[in-house]
Amino acid sequence: MTYRMAKVIVDVPSRETDRPFDYLIPESMASWLEIGSRVAVPFGRRTIQGFVISLHEQPEMDAARMKPIQEMLDLLPPLPQDLVELASWMSRKYACSMIATLQAMIPTALKGKTERYISVADNDELPQDEEGMSVLPILTDEEKQIVAYVRASGHVLMDHLSARFPAYPGILKGLLRRGTLTESQVIKDKVRKKTIKSVSVAVQGDEAEAALSSFTAQAKRQKEVLEFLLEVGIPISLQEVLSTLGVTAGTVKKLAEKGFAVIEDVEVFRDPYQGRHFKGSTPLERTPEQENVYRRLIAALDAHRHEVFLLHGVTGSGKTEVYLQTIERCISLGRQAIVLVPEISLTPQMVERFKGRFGGKVAVMHSRLSTGERYDEWRKIREGRVEVAIGARSAVFAPFQNLGLIVMDEEHETSYKQEETPKYHARDVAVRRARQHGAAVILGSATPSLESYHAARSGGGDRHEEFAPVLLEMKQRPSGSQLPAVQIVDMREELKEGNRSMFSRALHQGIAARLERGEQTVLFLNRRGYSTFVMCRTCGYVAGCPECDISLTYHQKSNNLRCHYCGYAEPAPSVCPECGSEHIRYFGTGTQRVEGELAKLFPGIRVIRMDVDTTSEKGSHEKLLQAFRDKKGDVLLGTQMVAKGLDFPDVTLVGVIAADTALNFPDFRAAEKTFQLLTQVAGRAGRHQLPGEVFIQTYMPEHYSIVHASGHDYTSFVREELKHRRALYYPPYSRLILVTLSHEKLPLLLRMAENFAGDLRAKAQRLGWFGSLDRLTPSALDILGPVASPIPRIKNRYRFQCMVKYRGDLDAVSLVRETAATTLDQLKDGDFQISIDVDPQMLM
Numbered sequence: 001m002t003y004r005m006a007k008v009i010v011d012v013p014s015r016e017t018d019r020p021f022d023y024l025i026p027e028s029m030a031s032w033l034e035i036g037s038r039v040a041v042p043f044g045r046r047t048i049q050g051f052v053i054s055l056h057e058q059p060e061m062d063a064a065r066m067k068p069i070q071e072m073l074d075l076l077p078p079l080p081q082d083l084v085e086l087a088s089w090m091s092r093k094y095a096c097s098m099i100a101t102l103q104a105m106i107p108t109a110l111k112g113k114t115e116r117y118i119s120v121a122d123n124d125e126l127p128q129d130e131e132g133m134s135v136l137p138i139l140t141d142e143e144k145q146i147v148a149y150v151r152a153s154g155h156v157l158m159d160h161l162s163a164r165f166p167a168y169p170g171i172l173k174g175l176l177r178r179g180t181l182t183e184s185q186v187i188k189d190k191v192r193k194k195t196i197k198s199v200s201v202a203v204q205g206d207e208a209e210a211a212l213s214s215f216t217a218q219a220k221r222q223k224e225v226l227e228f229l230l231e232v233g234i235p236i237s238l239q240e241v242l243s244t245l246g247v248t249a250g251t252v253k254k255l256a257e258k259g260f261a262v263i264e265d266v267e268v269f270r271d272p273y274q275g276r277h278f279k280g281s282t283p284l285e286r287t288p289e290q291e292n293v294y295r296r297l298i299a300a301l302d303a304h305r306h307e308v309f310l311l312h313g314v315t316g317s318g319k320t321e322v323y324l325q326t327i328e329r330c331i332s333l334g335r336q337a338i339v340l341v342p343e344i345s346l347t348p349q350m351v352e353r354f355k356g357r358f359g360g361k362v363a364v365m366h367s368r369l370s371t372g373e374r375y376d377e378w379r380k381i382r383e384g385r386v387e388v389a390i391g392a393r394s395a396v397f398a399p400f401q402n403l404g405l406i407v408m409d410e411e412h413e414t415s416y417k418q419e420e421t422p423k424y425h426a427r428d429v430a431v432r433r434a435r436q437h438g439a440a441v442i443l444g445s446a447t448p449s450l451e452s453y454h455a456a457r458s459g460g461g462d463r464h465e466e467f468a469p470v471l472l473e474m475k476q477r478p479s480g481s482q483l484p485a486v487q488i489v490d491m492r493e494e495l496k497e498g499n500r501s502m503f504s505r506a507l508h509q510g511i512a513a514r515l516e517r518g519e520q521t522v523l524f525l526n527r528r529g530y531s532t533f534v535m536c537r538t539c540g541y542v543a544g545c546p547e548c549d550i551s552l553t554y555h556q557k558s559n560n561l562r563c564h565y566c567g568y569a570e571p572a573p574s575v576c577p578e579c580g581s582e583h584i585r586y587f588g589t590g591t592q593r594v595e596g597e598l599a600k601l602f603p604g605i606r607v608i609r610m611d612v613d614t615t616s617e618k619g620s621h622e623k624l625l626q627a628f629r630d631k632k633g634d635v636l637l638g639t640q641m642v643a644k645g646l647d648f649p650d651v652t653l654v655g656v657i658a659a660d661t662a663l664n665f666p667d668f669r670a671a672e673k674t675f676q677l678l679t680q681v682a683g684r685a686g687r688h689q690l691p692g693e694v695f696i697q698t699y700m701p702e703h704y705s706i707v708h709a710s711g712h713d714y715t716s717f718v719r720e721e722l723k724h725r726r727a728l729y730y731p732p733y734s735r736l737i738l739v740t741l742s743h744e745k746l747p748l749l750l751r752m753a754e755n756f757a758g759d760l761r762a763k764a765q766r767l768g769w770f771g772s773l774d775r776l777t778p779s780a781l782d783i784l785g786p787v788a789s790p791i792p793r794i795k796n797r798y799r800f801q802c803m804v805k806y807r808g809d810l811d812a813v814s815l816v817r818e819t820a821a822t823t824l825d826q827l828k829d830g831d832f833q834i835s836i837d838v839d840p841q842m843l844m
């Protein structure tokens, strides 16, 4: 006799448990359980959540030792089989645990938590009390009190019980250990499906007639309700019945008791966009450029062929229109589409365009939705009620069954890389997932990442794995409008001329002219250059976090200083704690300072400021943009947020306050990021009838990223940038793995970091991989470090890092992962951590 078994990945985040455990499948679940099912299983003394990753048969002998699955948590498995496969691929590629990748794929609402219930044990061997319940003979007064309370309540939540009897935790434990009380555990979802009470009529024809004539004069209201329900004919919400007829719930209930009507709970979807009207739109006639691109895209769709496209189109070239029409084709072929955008709360216009074209067929996965709303949007996808999902990077896991297309807009954006475990890049995951489905991928951008562009140009290039996209280009704007003229303003010259303001004379005049003509201005400030720190003008003291090597950030609202890494906070000082000087200043955010200066220079100017401070509330971002669109502001001032996807007809001037603030960062992508930002910002001006003007203020006017951005010249920028990358063997001419080791004790950490690097070197040498990348071998691996991390201490933990740089067909990830595991084993110390970041985007 054989038994049905399931391999389950359990929700215990530890290295030792990153493998499946075997469980018996009870008869009752046999026909329901699938790969991807979420289950509650016994694990040690606890009940925890897990995911079924495979099913198999097992001989009776082995099965005898196994525990059965306790409960199946959903009828429809939250993860279709293809996502379970994808999770296992991700765990290999990004060197992370399987449970971490599985958890990343389901909505927060389903990350069930264990609830512990306490009840009184029914034990036959113990003496019984007058109610026939067993009791232990000797109970103290306190014990009796607890047992009596639990008995009276039936079963009690553990948390509730310890809150009710806070002084007795030891006693409670003793009762559990002696078996007077027992504990049971269940997995509870964080959010439930939402239901409403609905009423429908339960009698028809003659029956209904008879019912109507049966009411006494006192039951006049009940009769009215029945008449109303007969007239409506379909189930209707109880609330609506009550408000329409002005009756009480009791009246409807009596009707139901007589069997004339039925009241039941009906599941409804929370709709975050309820009541919002989206202006409908129809496909535009394609321009010749769009036509070429479109034909090529739908050829892949029609042939059900997996193909990756890199759509390089200047800002305003009509990429979004191409996405919309390609998706329409995809839907007409009976398949579904995913649209990925960098940060959806920053792109309300994108959502509007998709809702406007596809209406109720679109689910929106929005980071600012409530957990319940997100869960409902997700369920619409899982249950096949929608055909398009739009969202930020995690929407790549939208559980569609028959995926035809994945669109990734602004594919160069760093937010596609998740910085927490699992540290995946949505681009690579999208390509992999599309391959499973035989689906097409469109990577769209005006400034493609060098990795994607290089891969397209070199047929896969050094990114041996994943993909070699087909390059498609769009160089013109359908509107016929020209890309705006861009002027570089040398701020060193301004200084020489005695202008100490943050506005050059040219930008100052530009703003003044816009104010006069009633046109609008967008001012952009690179966030990374400025922060709100506190500095003493007398001695140079800067307030820093005592636990992390980083300066504290000033928060105006609460008038305190906070650490953005660990949350440490202290009141803002009024005198310098070092020297007692009163000349201690709060340097406001860059945007606050610019706002102040604008008010000084242009009295009465209406500035809409958009930064982390003004957009922390839900919906505030949309509100600010709408206000600007309604021309309630002359200037839209902001950080990265204003650079993305905005499209305002009356914006004719764009100013970049300081273009080079990020150029000196120790990050090999600094030039690329600067170029991308400047190109994007410049694209905001003159998108409609009015011609646009752009001023880029900089102290490095001859830097190639600034020069080429001002000329809208992506190709020249790439040529130059690739030269630099090749000279130093940076991606795309190599791949990187960043390994960060951390511990509270510095000397110990240093030793472990050196052990790790030495061990890794030795292993690579044995495999014949180790060697400098500048030799002309097709594959090589180099290890840089260990060195102190750019932020050398966070939350009192010191940090060291090693950078692994390699090229060619080597499984460097596995090697690093194994070596990390051995290093961790050398120090049996829960405090020691090693984190692995494959293809890192943030190098500081």
Ligand code: ADP
Pocket (backbone or CB within 6 Å): 284, 285, 286, 287, 290, 313, 314, 315, 316, 317, 318, 319, 320, 321, 322, 478, 479
């Ligand atoms: P992108 O996504 O490349 O920035 P969009 O799709 O937003 O470009 O298009 C820019 C503008 O051009 C939008 O206002 C859009 O409505 C318009 N547009 C796009 N395609 C066409 C077309 N074929 N005919 C006319 N207008 C178009």
Ligand code: ZN
Pocket (backbone or CB within 6 Å): 536, 537, 538, 539, 540, 541, 576, 577, 578, 579, 580, 581
């Ligand atoms: Zn001082």
Ligand code: ZN
Pocket (backbone or CB within 6 Å): 545, 546, 547, 548, 563, 564, 565, 566, 567, 568, 795
């Ligand atoms: Zn800190």
